Amino acid sequence: MTIPAIEITGLSKSFGSDHKKNQALTDLSIVIQPGEVFGFLGPNGAGKSTTIKLLLHFLKPDSGSLRILGHTVGQDEFRHRIGYLSEFPFFYDHLTARETLLLSGRLSGMTRQAIDQRLPMLLEHMSLTEAADRRVGGFSKGMKQRLGMANALVHDPEVLIFDEPMSGLDPVGRHQIKGLIAELKQEGKTIFFSSHILSDIETLCNRIGIIHKGVLLYSGGLRDFLVAGVGLEESFVRIIEEANRASFA
C-alpha cells in the first residue's frame, strides 16, 4: 500500500477560551492519495482555511493527527516538499518579484543555479516576466495572486496546498490557473485546494470534500457525489441545506 500524500485523522480545533468557544473543526478525517486532485468545498467560515493552516502547523490542533507524505506535521521536516499558497498572499512590498522568488527558493534549500534556471519559466508561466523586476508593493491583487502561485511552485514540490487559488483573478487569470493545475495533475503532483467556485472544481478534481460549520459532510469521488441529473451546484446547495435543517431540528 502506498503512503497517503495527506492524511488527516480525527482533527478538532477550537478558537477562544472556555465560555466563548468557537468550534472551528470537529472530528475531521480526510485521506488523499498521491497524484490526486482534491477539491475542498464549503461556504464562508466553514473551516477550510483553518484546516489548511493546521496542515502547515501555523495552528496547533486540539486533537487529532495530521500526516503529510508519511511525516507527522510539526515534528519532521518535510516542508521543502510542499508548496503553499495562502488565502491572502502578501509579500515584502519593497522586494521585486524576482527577489521574492529567489528568497523563497533559497529558503527551500535550492541552489542559486537551480533557481536561476527555473525562474524564467515560472515567470513566463504566470505572465509576470515584464513585472519581474518591479517592486511587489505596486502589484495588483491578481498579480500578487499569480506571484503567490509562482512562489508555491518555485521549489517544484510534490504536494501542493492552495487556499482559494482563483480568488481575485479575472477570467483570463482564472483560466490560466486552471490550466496550470491541470498541468500539475498531469505531472503527477498531489493537489489539495479549497475553492468556492464549483465549476472549477468540477473540471479539475477527482475527489472532493465538503465541509460545513467544521463538520465534513462528504468526502469521496466527485462522480458519486453528483445526484443523477443535477449539477455540482445543485447537489452542493442540497447537502448544505440538509445539514442546516438537521442542525435546527
Next chain:
Amino acid sequence: MQALRNIWFLALSTCTEGIRHRTLWAVVCLASLLTMANLGVTTLYSWDLGKVSVEFGLSAVAFTGLLLIFFLGMKILADDLERSRIFMLLSRPVSTWQYLTGKFLGLAMILLLATIILGLSAALSMRYVLWLYAAFVPPNFSWLTCIMALACQWLSLVVVLALSVLCFSFAKQPFVALLLAVCSYLVGQNMELLRRVVVENPQAGALAGQEQLVIALSWIFPNLSLFDKKYEAAYGMAFSGQEFVLLCLYAISYSALLLYLATLLFRHKEIA
C-alpha cells in the same frame, strides 16, 4: 549549514526591505540635519564647546536608533504577522529560531548602517566645531574613543532591538509589543541609577532594604547605561579595550538569551 544560510537570506531580505523603506531615509536625513544643527547649538554655549558637541552628536545617534527600532523595526516585524507574510516564510523549512534570528540580524544591519551614516555626519560637525574653537578641545580628546563610544551606542541599540523582538514574540497586539519595548527600554536606561541609589543609600524610601530585589532586577533588565560612553568620549577619558570587549560580550550574550526566550515563546504562538 542550511540553518546559517537561512538566517543569512532572511537577514539580507529584511535589510533590503528596510533600506528601501522611505521611513529609514526620512529619519536618517532628519537626524543628519540634527547633527549639523550641532553647529548652531554649540555656539550658544560659551564654555566646554568640545564636550557639548561630542555629546550632542552621540545623542543624535542614540535617539535616531530608537526611532528606527520602534517605528521601522517593529513595523517590519508586526507586518509579518498582521499581513500574514510570515506564511510565505514559515511554510518552508525554516525554524522559528532561524526566522527570529534572521529578522533580528537584518534589523541590526540596518541600525549599523544608520549608526555609520549618522556617526559620519556627527563627526563632520564635531570636527568643524573643534577646529573652529580649538581652545575648547578636551585635552585628551581622541577619535578612537569617539568611535568606540559610537560602537557602544550601536550595541545598546542592538540590545533594545532584541528586547523588542522578545516583546513582539509574546504580545498579541503589535501596539502592546511597542509599549512593552519602550517601557523596558526606559527601565533599562535607568537601571544603573536605581541600583546605585538603593545600594549606596540606606534611606532610599520605599525601596530601602530591597537591595537584593533591585540587584536582581538590574540583572533581568538590560543595564543600558553601561553602554553610555558619551562622557568618556567628550572628555577624552581613557576607555580601555578590555571594558569594550566586555561590553560587546555582554550585548551579544544578552541578545542571544533574549532571542532564545523569544523563540520559546513564539513556538507557542498560533499564527493566523
